[in-house]
Amino acid sequence: MNSLYPPRMTGRPGRLEVWYATLTDPRTGTGVWIHHEVVAPKHGGPARAHGWISVFPPDGPPVTERFGVPDSPPxxxxxxxxxPGVRATPRLLEGTAGAITWRLTVTGGGEPLYTFPRWSWQRELLPAAQIVPAPDAVFDGELVVGERRFTFSDAVGGVARIAGHGNAQRWAWLHAGLGGGDVLEVVAAVARRPTMRWLPPLPMLQLRIGGTDWPRDPLLTAPLLRARIGLPDWSVAGGTARRRVRIDVTQDPADCVSLSYTDPDGATATCTNTERATVDVVVERRTGLHRFEVEHRWHLDRTGHAEVGTRP
Structure with missing residues (x-):
């Protein structure tokens, strides 16, 4: 198995691990979010393995079903x-939860995308870190919701991971497939630690264009970016001396689901997610002392994957 996929908690209390896949059917615009999670309570006890699947059809409201067990077997x-009923490997996602049944193969993916610095994932020095093992994955297969069947062929998306002590105080997340292997990943978050939870969101960003990732160090660049987190609209803007970016995201309430998260310490959060976000991205490069010119521009019409998290 790819070394970026196996569980890392090894039974430690107070830890959270998440694996999630998001994808869009290019023919119909149907989006899918499959969230797998293991939570080890802070004060001991068996880890909980659970999750959910949400389907976002273009012609109706999203449908969500949950799965899981209170005691997590390896x-x-x-x-x-x-x-029971749900299994995920790097090459196959399958399961049944309530009215939804799915079987999707995963191919491609490209090189991993380190939204957080590589060392933060390897050494676990931050409260949490995110990584995208398959940022440009292709999904094929079938999904059934009640009596309705969806067939996916060359659906595009990604598979990402989170590991840490829990969810942020508040956050915004974006995965945007830009075509031709280009991809954008954003995590803008405020930590839950009492000394940090009143700070503005710190945006971690990785933009892959033509096989090259920018910025070189997302943590050093994060203070140069500004995130405005809200619903239905949120944004990230800023950049380095040579390049700057503007990202605008709209999450239509009709295309969103709101679900509750529970941290290892028992605190709860609410996430509002859509796999049908509208996204505008403008990348500019400096061409003079006070002059920038547009280098790239993308518009995603309800094909972006986005989420905003808040505390109750």
Whole structure:
């Protein structure tokens, strides 16, 4: 198995691990979000393995079903997540939860995208870190919601991971497939630690264009970016001396689901997610002392994957 997928908690209390896949069917615009999570309570006790699947059709409201067990058994073979009825491996996502059944193969993906610095994932020095093992994945297969069947062929999306002590105080997340292997990943968050929770959101950003990732160090660049987090609209803007970016995201309430998260310490958060976000991205490069010119521009019409998290 790819070394970026296996569980990392090894039974430690007070830890949270998440694996999530998001994808868009290019023919119909249907979006899918499959969220797998293992939570080890801070004060001991068995880890909880659970999650949900949300389907976002273009012609109706999203549908969500949950799955999981209170006591988490270790996954078997190449699986990185496994509970009765649901299994996830780097190459196959399958399961049944309520009225939804799915079986999706995962191919491609490109090189991993380190939204946070590589060392933060390897050494676990931050409260939490996110990584995208397959930022440009292709999904094929079928998904059934009640009596309705969806067939996916060359659906595009990504598979990402989070590991840490819990969810942020508030956050915004974006995965935007820009075409031709280009991709944008954004995590703008405020930490829950009492000394940090009143600070503005710190945006971690990785933009892959033509196989090159920018910025070189997302943590050093983060203070040069500004995030305005809200609903239905949020944005990130700023940049380095040579390049700057503007990202505008709209999450139509009709295309969103709101779900509750529970941290290892028992605190709760609410996430509002859509796999049908509208996204505008403008990248500019400096051409003079006070002059910038547009280098790239993208408009995603309800094909972006986005989320805003808040505390109750």
């Amino acid at each position: 996954p078997q073979d190449e699986a990185y997540f496994e509970v």
